Amino acid sequence: xxxxxxxxxxxxxxxxxxxxxxxxxxxxxxxxxxxxxxxxxxxxxxxxxxxxxxxxxxxxxxxxxxxxxxxxxxxxxxxxxxxxxxxxxxxxxxxxxxxxxxxxxxxxxxxxxxxxxxxxxxxxxxxxxxxxxxxxxxxxxxxxxxxxxxxxxxxxxxxxxxxxxxxxxxxxxxxxxxxxxxxxxxxxxxxxxxxxxxxxxxxxxxxxxxxxxxxxxxxxxxxxxxxxxxxxxxxxxxxxxxxxxxxxxxxxxxxxxxxxxxxxxxxxxxxxxxxxxxxxxxxxxxxxxxxxxxxxxxxxxxxxxxxxxxxxxxxxxxxxxxxxxxxxxxxxxxxxxxxxxxxxxxxxxxxxxxxxxxxx
Numbered sequence: 305x306x307x308x309x310x311x312x313x314x315x316x317x318x319x320x321x322x323x324x325x326x327x328x329x330x331x332x333x334x335x336x337x338x339x340x341x342x343x344x345x346x347x348x349x350x351x352x353x354x355x356x357x358x359x360x361x362x363x364x365x366x367x368x369x370x371x372x373x374x375x376x377x378x379x380x381x382x383x384x385x386x387x388x389x390x391x392x393x394x395x396x397x398x399x400x401x402x403x404x405x406x407x408x409x410x411x412x413x414x415x416x417x418x419x420x421x422x423x424x425x426x427x428x429x430x431x432x433x434x435x436x437x438x439x440x441x442x443x444x445x446x447x448x449x450x451x452x453x454x455x456x457x458x459x460x461x462x463x464x465x466x467x468x469x470x471x472x473x474x475x476x477x478x479x480x481x482x483x484x485x486x487x488x489x490x491x492x493x494x495x496x497x498x499x500x501x502x503x504x505x506x507x508x509x510x511x512x513x514x515x516x517x518x519x520x521x522x523x524x525x526x527x528x529x530x531x532x533x534x535x536x537x538x539x540x541x542x543x544x545x546x547x548x549x550x551x552x553x554x555x556x557x558x559x560x561x562x563x564x565x566x567x568x569x570x571x572x573x574x575x576x577x578x579x580x581x582x583x584x585x586x587x588x589x590x591x592x593x594x595x596x597x598x599x600x601x602x603x604x605x606x607x608x609x610x611x612x613x614x615x616x617x618x619x620x621x622x623x624x625x626x627x628x629x630x631x632x633x634x635x636x637x638x639x640x641x642x643x644x645x646x647x648x649x650x651x652x653x654x655x656x657x658x659x660x661x662x663x664x
Contacts, residue, residue, distance in 0.1 A: 307659050308543075308575055308608075308657070309542075309543045309544035309546065309575045309576075310541075310542070310543040310575055310576045310580045310657075310658050311541075311542055311543070311658060311659050311660075311661055312539050312540065312541050312542075312654055312658050312659070312660045312661070313539070313540040313542065313631070313660075313661050313663055314346055314347075314350070314538055314539055314540075314660055314661065314662050314663060315536065315537065315538050315539075315540070315632075315663045316350065316354050316538070316662055316663060316664055317354070317663075317664070318524055318536035318537065318538045319351060319354035319355055319522060319523070319538055320354055320355070320357070321535075321536050322518075322521060322522045322523070322524060322535050322536060322538070323335065323337065323355055323357065323358060323518075323522055325521070325533055325534065325535060326502075326505055326516065326518040326521060326522065329505050329506065329509040329512075330500070330505055330509045330512030330516045332512060333500075333512035333513060333514060333515055333516045334359040334360070334514060334515045334516075335358045335359050335360075335515070335516055335518065336358065336359065336360045336361065336362045336380075336382060336498070336515050336516070336517045337355045337358035337360070337361055337362065337518060337519075337522060338361075338362040338363075338384070338501075338517055338518065338519030338522070339351050339352055339355065339361050339362065339363060339368075339522075340362060340363045340364040340365075340368060340384065340519075341364065341652045342368075342652070344519070344520065344522075344523050344648065344651050344652055345539070345651040345652040345653065345654050346523060346538060346539060346651070346660075347660065348363075348368060348371055348372065349371065349372075349375050350662065351522075352372055352375070352377055352379075355522065356377075356379075358379065359379070359380065359515075360379050360380035360381065360382060360402070360515075361377070361379050361380070361381045361382070362381075362382045362384050362517055362519070363381060363382070363383060363384065364383075364384055364385055365383065365385065365388065366383060366388075366392050366395055366396070366401070369381045369383060369399060369401050370395070370399065373399045380402055380424065381399075381401050381402060382401075382402040382403075382404065382424075382426060383396070383401055383402065383403055383404060384404055385404060385406075385436070386403050386404040386405055386406055386407075386410050387403065387410050387413060390413035390416070390417070393413065393414075393417050393419075396423065397419055397420065397421060397423070400421070402423075402424040402425075402426060403423060403424070403425050403426065404426045404428050404436075404462070405425055405426065405427055405428065405446075406428040406436040406437050406438065407436070407438075411446065411449065411450075414450070414453070414455070414457070415449060415450075415453055415455075417455065418454060418455060419455035419456065419457075421456070422456040422457070422458055423455065423456070423457055423458070424457075424458045424460065425450060425457045425458065425459055425460065426459075426460040426461070426462045426498070427443065427446055427447065427450075427459060427460065427461050427462070428462055428463065428464070429443055429461060429462070429463045429485075429486060429489055429490070430463070431463040431464075431481075431482040431485040431486050431489075432466065432478065432481060432482045432485065433463075433464055433465070433466040433482070435464075435466075436464075437463065437464075440485060440488075440489045443461070443489055444492075447459060447493065447495075459493075459495050460495055460496045460497065460498065460514075460515075461486075461489075461490045461493065461495050461496070461497045461498075462497065462498040462499065462515075463482065463485075463486045463499050464499075464501065465479055465482055465483075465499065465500070465501055465503065465504045465508075466478065466479075466482065467479055468500075468501065468503035468504045468506075468507055468508065469502075469503035469526075479504075479507075479508070482499075483499065483508060483511050486499050487511075496513075496514040496515060497513040497514050497515070498513055498514060498515035498516065498517060499511060499513055500512055500513070500516045500517065500518075501517055501518070501519060502518045502519050502520045502521035502522075502525075502526055503526065504516075505518050505521065506521065506526060506533065520647060520648055521533070521535060522538075523537075523538045523539065523647075523651060524536050524537035524538050524539075524636075525537075525635075525636055525637055525647040525648075525651070526637070536632075537630075537631050537632050537635070537636065539630070539631065539636070539651060539654075540628060540630070540631025540632055541576070541581075541582070541628070541629040541630050541631060541654070541658075542626055542627065542628055542629065542631070543574050543575045543576040543580075543626075543627050543629065544574065544575060544624055544625065544626060544627060545572045545573065545574055545594065545621060545622070545623055545624060545625045545627060546573055546574065546575045546609075546623065547572070547573040547623065548570060548571070548572050548573070548614070548621075548622070548623060549570070549571045549572075549573070550568070550569070550570055550571075551565050551568070551569050551570075551571060552565070552568055553565050553566060553567050553568050553569075556603070557571055557602050557603035557611050558602075558603025558604045558606065558611055559603070559604045559606065560604055562588070562603055562604050563588045563602045563603040563604075565613075567615070568615075569613055569615045570613070570614050570615045570618045571602065571611050571612070571613060571614070572594060572599075572611065572612050572614045572621060572625075572627075573609050573610075573611050574592070574594070574609065574610050574611070574612060574627045575608065575609060576608075576609070576610055576627070576629055577605055577606045577607045577608040577609050577610060578605055578606070578607055579607040579608055579655060579657065580608075580654065580655055580657060580658050581650070581653040581654035581655045581658065582605060582610065582629060583605065583639075583640075583643040583645060583649075583650060583653075584604070584605045585605075585643055585644060585645070586601055586605055586610075586639070586642060586643040587601070587642060587643070588600065588601055588602050588603065589601065589642065590639060590642040590643065591634060591638065591639070591642070592610070592612050592627055592628070592629060592634070593627065593628040593633055593634050594612060594614060594617070594621050594625055594626070594627045594628075595617070595620055595621050595625045595626065596633070597614075597616075597617045597620060597621065598634075599612045599613055599614050599616075599617065600612060600613050612627075630650070636650055636651060
């Protein structure tokens with residue numbers, strides 16, 4: 305089968321390497337590997353296979369959990385947003401899934417249901433993110449209601465950090481406040497606890513508690529925040545140069561004439577665009593590696609093409625030269641910074657027309 309030049313190579317062993325890094329940072333904690341959103345765009349089944357040494361998986365919804373069960377994974381699987389409807393409860397029981405409970409309507413669904421088997425329930429505490437979770441003052445009442453139920457609930461306590469990936473003093477203070485609040489609320493109960501996401505694991509590993517929940521770091525992202533981790537990129541997005549154009553100083557390139565050459569220039573056209581998942585809002589200057597040479601994006605990203613300035617490397621680049629958009633040598637974090645977004649969005653945004661080629 306023939307494809308457009310755009311393709312994503314997946315270094316699958318890198319997933320196991322990155323999992324080992326997370327375990328080393330919090331050696332006394334179990335690992336709930338977060339593989340929601342189709343394994344952050346890498347394919348949930350292949351990711352789960354490579355992360356099979358994790359103690360459990362975290363997914364966003366029951367449809368993701370059922371894919372894993374149908375593929376034969378027997379790990380604990382936590383529904384990170386809990387139930388969207390009480391009609392999901394029989395499927396939760398049948399497939400032995402763990403549940404987050406973050407709101408009173410979910411609590412009532414649980415209390416109304418007579419569960420024939422034990423359910424692992426993770427009570428979410430809002431420690432300041434103000435997205436999901438119960439107010440700290442409610443936790444004692446929530447626990448008592450669940451313990452008084454005729455159903456057998458194995459309770460856990462969890463929260464989520466809002467700004468652990470930010471390096472400002474305000475963000476650090478806020479994260480420390482969240483950690484302190486979680487410790488104060490949860491220390492009264494002899495229950496398993498979980499707080500740290502990827503950035504939390506990297507910067508607050510001493511607060512690993514019983515479970516850590518690494519996500520984006522498993523896919524090799526996070527190097528800009530902590531370059532000592534030695535994480536390995538899992539996805540390498542590549543394409544090829546399909547045309548080379550010479551333009552004069554004062555001429556523009558691409559839609560909207562948004563970039564104008566300040567000198568006589570040589571422009572390479574690469575077969576990648578927002579139709580493949582490359583960010584349309586990436587500005588001129590965003591780095592691209594062509595034949596290993598770092599060159600700037602110029603002009604607007606099109607659906608199927610981008611243009612880069614190769615004037616300084618005209619004897620080293622030709623039609624057919626390989627271009628790395630992100631991967632081993634160009635961090636997806638850096639590209640995301642240029643594009644004003646985060647690596648999560650770029651990795652999850654690769655479209656179906658880009659073939660994913662597994663490297664074992």
